[in-house]
Amino acid sequence: MGFRKNAAKLSPTEKQNFVNAVLTLKKTTLQGHKLSIYDEFVAIHLAVCYLTSGPGTGPNPPGNGAHNGPAFFPWHREFICRYEQALQSVDSSVSLPYWDWSSGNSSDTTQIFTDDFMGPPGSANIITAANDPSRSETGEVASGHFTTANGWIVNPALTPPGYGNALRRSTSLDTSDATWFKPAVAGVPKAFNDTDYNHFEPDIEGVPHGYIHLWMGGNMYFMTSPNDPIFFMHHANVDRLWAIWQQKYPGPANYNMPVVQGYYGHRIDDYMWPWDGGQSSPSMITDMMSCPSEDIRPFLPPFQPTDIVTPRMVLDHFSTCGRYDTDLIKLKEHIKVEIKENIKTEHKEIKENIKTEHKEIKENIKTEHKEIKEIEKTIQQEGKGFKEKDKDMERGNFGPVVDPVINDLINRVSTIENRLGTGRAFIKPDERPPVGKKTLNKSKRG
């Protein structure tokens, strides 16, 4: 899981990779879907404002599932997490950067709205504040990556009637603006004085968060505000502010308290639409200012019935989705825990390996010992054999001779020796050379 960084501090490569991933989502429509992957996020954000049916088991029936209530933070946390995952399906190196409008440094804002990154303020086809439904003087974004020429088309089904298909923003994104921008920045430290969630949440949602939408004007003004890709970086910063507050006030005990409030979907274990298994559903859009189409439902992607998210499930952003480079305290703790776990795991593995090797060595020793004993036995037996042979050699018994000729000679010699010993003629009668009778008689008269 990568870290979300300050958008103004990204390298040129990081900016390019991020923009490329965003543009890819805008240009990609999945089979069977009516909108591009990007525009489906816009449709979901609009539809969640108009929930009508559902279990209604809370103190109020379903209404706005993501705004004006405790679920503002968890819903948007999950929403931008899904967006980041979609970006990472295009390029796994990308993390969603945050737009740190809350820092008080104008460069954290001015360095983002450039041609090579998120594009400039509006400048073409200007509509005056009196005539613009966003109540600001706006223009079309005419240069950079998010122009109609570059394929950034605002879907007409997801924009106020007559607002056109180009991305529109205020003509002046001035960080010294005293109506919206400066109060937004000032509202943050005030909110951080809040010690309970049900004050902190509206104190961020209302003035800081809401005023940035109003300052941007144009598409960011409406409930179809994700039409402007700056939406996600804005909400990454809003989420980061909540994450920082959570460092001091963590966990379920610090959500929707001290008194549980809100429509269904806002309490800690309520299912949040659209990740609610179909419990709630959006109604027809009746205000026509957010969307010309009265029924947003045909534009929505299919949702899995088992895809369930509750506020409780996203409280710990560090473990689930979206780590910020400002999560220092958590980061240190997390690294400590990770190192400890790694050591534990490696220690266990080493122990197991030693055990296995020890067992193998024992087995080998046993086997070799056995073999040695066999060899010793063989040596002993051969030694015995040699001793017997020695005795035989002393007796003159050389034992069986392999060579048959030599063997025959030895047998003949033995025979001769035997006959010599008995005094008998050693030449057999039938082996004697023939001798005449006269010779024998002369011997007798002699």
Add this chain to the structure above:
Amino acid sequence: MVLSEEVLYKNKKITIQIEKNKPHLYIDGKSIHVSYHEAADTYHTNYLGYERYSSLEELAKALIDNGRVQ
């Protein structure tokens, strides 16, 4: 119990009803989608984006002033 109030503003009839903490707003009989942020004690309408109002009457007047309701 339903709390009801009617106000005339710029030739438009504003009808406000509060029932069990749930607000209802009508302008010349047309129902306007509104919501109430309990913790902030503010009212909101999707017609006016991210703006907040401390009362339904103020919200209704803003809608009329900005031509959101014909």
